[in-house]
Amino acid sequence: MRDVAIIGIGMNKWGELWNDSLRDMYVDAAVDAIKDSGVDHIDGMYVGSMTPGLFVGQEHLGSLLADYLGIRNLPCTRVESACASGGLAIKSAYLEIASGHSDIVIAGGVEKMTDCSGDQATYALATAADQEYEVFHGATFPGLYAMMARRHMHDYGTTREQLAHVAVKNHKNGAKNPKAQYPFEVTMEGVMTSVMVADPLRILDCSPITDGAACAVLADMETAKKFCKKPLVKITGFGHATDRIAMHTRDSITRLDATAVAGERAFKMAGRKPEDIQLAEVHDCFTIAEIMVIEDLGFFEKGKGGTAAESGETHIGGRIPINTSGGLKSKGHPVGATGVAQAYEMVTQLRGDAGDRQVQGAKVGLTHNMGGSGGSTVVHIMEVV
Amino acid sequence: MRDVAIIGIGMNKWGELWNDSLRDMYVDAAVDAIKDSGVDHIDGMYVGSMTPGLFVGQEHLGSLLADYLGIRNLPCTRVESACASGGLAIKSAYLEIASGHSDIVIAGGVEKMTDCSGDQATYALATAADQEYEVFHGATFPGLYAMMARRHMHDYGTTREQLAHVAVKNHKNGAKNPKAQYPFEVTMEGVMTSVMVADPLRILDCSPITDGAACAVLADMETAKKFCKKPLVKITGFGHATDRIAMHTRDSITRLDATAVAGERAFKMAGRKPEDIQLAEVHDCFTIAEIMVIEDLGFFEKGKGGTAAESGETHIGGRIPINTSGGLKSKGHPVGATGVAQAYEMVTQLRGDAGDRQVQGAKVGLTHNMGGSGGSTVVHIMEVV
Numbered sequence: 001m002r003d004v005a006i007i008g009i010g011m012n013k014w015g016e017l018w019n020d021s022l023r024d025m026y027v028d029a030a031v032d033a034i035k036d037s038g039v040d041h042i043d044g045m046y047v048g049s050m051t052p053g054l055f056v057g058q059e060h061l062g063s064l065l066a067d068y069l070g071i072r073n074l075p076c077t078r079v080e081s082a083c084a085s086g087g088l089a090i091k092s093a094y095l096e097i098a099s100g101h102s103d104i105v106i107a108g109g110v111e112k113m114t115d116c117s118g119d120q121a122t123y124a125l126a127t128a129a130d131q132e133y134e135v136f137h138g139a140t141f142p143g144l145y146a147m148m149a150r151r152h153m154h155d156y157g158t159t160r161e162q163l164a165h166v167a168v169k170n171h172k173n174g175a176k177n178p179k180a181q182y183p184f185e186v187t188m189e190g191v192m193t194s195v196m197v198a199d200p201l202r203i204l205d206c207s208p209i210t211d212g213a214a215c216a217v218l219a220d221m222e223t224a225k226k227f228c229k230k231p232l233v234k235i236t237g238f239g240h241a242t243d244r245i246a247m248h249t250r251d252s253i254t255r256l257d258a259t260a261v262a263g264e265r266a267f268k269m270a271g272r273k274p275e276d277i278q279l280a281e282v283h284d285c286f287t288i289a290e291i292m293v294i295e296d297l298g299f300f301e302k303g304k305g306g307t308a309a310e311s312g313e314t315h316i317g318g319r320i321p322i323n324t325s326g327g328l329k330s331k332g333h334p335v336g337a338t339g340v341a342q343a344y345e346m347v348t349q350l351r352g353d354a355g356d357r358q359v360q361g362a363k364v365g366l367t368h369n370m371g372g373s374g375g376s377t378v379v380h381i382m383e384v385v
Numbered sequence: 386m387r388d389v390a391i392i393g394i395g396m397n398k399w400g401e402l403w404n405d406s407l408r409d410m411y412v413d414a415a416v417d418a419i420k421d422s423g424v425d426h427i428d429g430m431y432v433g434s435m436t437p438g439l440f441v442g443q444e445h446l447g448s449l450l451a452d453y454l455g456i457r458n459l460p461c462t463r464v465e466s467a468c469a470s471g472g473l474a475i476k477s478a479y480l481e482i483a484s485g486h487s488d489i490v491i492a493g494g495v496e497k498m499t500d501c502s503g504d505q506a507t508y509a510l511a512t513a514a515d516q517e518y519e520v521f522h523g524a525t526f527p528g529l530y531a532m533m534a535r536r537h538m539h540d541y542g543t544t545r546e547q548l549a550h551v552a553v554k555n556h557k558n559g560a561k562n563p564k565a566q567y568p569f570e571v572t573m574e575g576v577m578t579s580v581m582v583a584d585p586l587r588i589l590d591c592s593p594i595t596d597g598a599a600c601a602v603l604a605d606m607e608t609a610k611k612f613c614k615k616p617l618v619k620i621t622g623f624g625h626a627t628d629r630i631a632m633h634t635r636d637s638i639t640r641l642d643a644t645a646v647a648g649e650r651a652f653k654m655a656g657r658k659p660e661d662i663q664l665a666e667v668h669d670c671f672t673i674a675e676i677m678v679i680e681d682l683g684f685f686e687k688g689k690g691g692t693a694a695e696s697g698e699t700h701i702g703g704r705i706p707i708n709t710s711g712g713l714k715s716k717g718h719p720v721g722a723t724g725v726a727q728a729y730e731m732v733t734q735l736r737g738d739a740g741d742r743q744v745q746g747a748k749v750g751l752t753h754n755m756g757g758s759g760g761s762t763v764v765h766i767m768e769v770v
Contacts, residue, residue, distance in 0.1 A: 001484050001485050001486060021517070023517075050444060051438045051444050052512075053436045053438050053439045053509070053512045054438045054439060054444075056516065057508075057512055057516050057520065058512055058516040059435060059436050059439075059465060059467055059512040059513055060465075060466060060467040060512065060513040060514075060630065060756055060757050060760055060761065061465075062465075062466045062627060062756075062761050063466070063467070063627045063628065063630040063643075063756060063757060063760030063761045064515065064630045064760075066627040067627065067628070067629045067630045067631075067634075067760070073626040073627060073628070073642070073643065073646045074626075074627055075625035075626060075627065076466075076627050076761070077464050077465075077466060077473050077476075077477065077625075078464065078465040078466060079462050079463065079464055079465075080444060080445075080446075080447075080462075080463045080464075080465060081445065081447045081448070081461075081462060081463065082444055082445040082448070088462050091462075092462065092477065095480055095481050095484050095486060096480050096484075098484040098485075098486065099386050099480050099481075099483040099484035099485075100386050100483075100484075101386060101480060101483065123442075124438070127437075127438045127442055127443055127444040127445065128444055128445040129445075130449065131441065131442050131443040132406070132408075132443075135442065240460035240462075241458040241459075241460060242447060242448045242451040242452065242458060242459055242460065242461050243448065243452070243458065244452045245445065245448040245449045245452045246452075249452075257458070258448075258458065261458045371445055371447075371448060372445050372448060375445055375448030375449075375452070376445065376447050376448045376461070
């Protein structure tokens, strides 16, 4: 396989964007990524989007977005794995370039979530769970993750306060991110007294409903060196795995098996270990998710993830900064775009362009993008070369 | 890139299958394909499905179907390009194998369309068109293709009878296909007097609403030779292209630009010309579509596609048999599965296993899978080796 680098990135300012349609947001992000990369043509495109059919009544994004981007006859594939769709777009673009079929491919993600009601959005998101065994019986994602949180507290002594520390840390980072939907800090008291959603998860434990897009331009190393005048960020490994989709069929609901396996696959491919990773963007759709993910990726011993934000180890300046972008919590979570926006943050950090939230000396990072209650996961390891 | 062959195929009997869920149908087809291939493991899977979210309230098929197939942690990606989703699953599996990342990959397709009402199905299918410029204003697919038909009749003298000849031919073929949804013949008079849907298209000009799945197992040539005891069918070329999604923005509504470009790309990659192709499965979602597609792929001069079925040139035994399976018209059109089912028919023909509908001496075939009103197209050329 040929080596592949990310040579251009773009994303819009995320939020509740009533003046921007799905196609507007995507084209803005893609044009920014193309300009950033310096390339003079594009060979292919992958778009991650979870359920534009349910959110805005539009499928066939491959045709729509190639058309509105103005690139005639561009081969474009939409990929979907619920909230891990963006990560899959990057993996797919990687494989197309690695194969030698294409030299320059856009991996993008987009979701337009605020054009429908809250009820409709909750239903749309629930289609990532097992419809016949979970959704029909009333399960929604806050409820599913609340069960994981309760069990994690029971098994490992994780506290309600530790969940809040994750939200406080991520908002502290997001306050320094001009692209974030909620770029402000929150306090421990604010989180602990916010509206209850699904006990023990409160509204400030949950990622928001967001409109947003993000794009990355990938290329083989030879092409990358030809066009890109910025530090090259090579994808040195990826891992992709699925798990049983319905939570009640898993051996444990406090271990994210797809995360563990995708992590192992990525580390093996990159020749790296968890202790080599200097910073990571992980899928904190709920505060409990960040805690479980950093355990199952091997950054913290199982059951010890709860202490990480509390102790400062996952803060900027700590042992392994997690979610310097603000994470899904503060930056927002337009589900199909999230995986690509994680790459946006990682490239920004590895280039040394992250300003107030820069991790000093960042050379090796990891992105972790998860679908549903953990039914699918895509992990990438990125290194500046 | 490594060469890639199709070494196993499976599909269920298509129809209005009230006793089979989406997951049931898919697993049946996948298990049949795995058995047919003789492989002892699977490295990855791609599932083409257009809009399971709108049809049955279920996204995240990658996790769901890997889970129900019983292969732990299998990397699985859903791909979507409206009705061309199945073709994209095959292209995606091809690239993953060609890159060297995987040796054995399943490309599958599935759609469960009859669990919702006719109105809901029409809305779900319309999400393949441009929602803001076509669907909001009342356009549906029979209406869009009816406009193409009227213009084709005006420009080229194509007749109402010629449209009917396509339906009669495809039902004649489908009557010999035990997997077809409507395995019976229809008469010219039957088509010409069937219920009007969108003038000039009548109900027997339209492909039906169908539940169905199809799977193919792909492998690199070395692995293929190790496991497969049947004639190997190599994919010698593919082409993938998009067009402007909204019909009113195209230079011509009687030329399917994505079809023409995808065809050219596939012919170039395979080192073949239209006249080398002995048989083809093409996307006859409406009778007019088959006529335009066989022109734009270069099998017939532009404007002469209408005479092809009438003259017998596209019948079994004719110059280039088209849709020996019965096509979308008689076999059925579970939208995400159609592209993979075209490969199922082509492999069956190239292996010499097509029974009463066998094209004698078939060695080189083409499959053509189209999304929306032609906004995306995937073409594969397959040859027995």
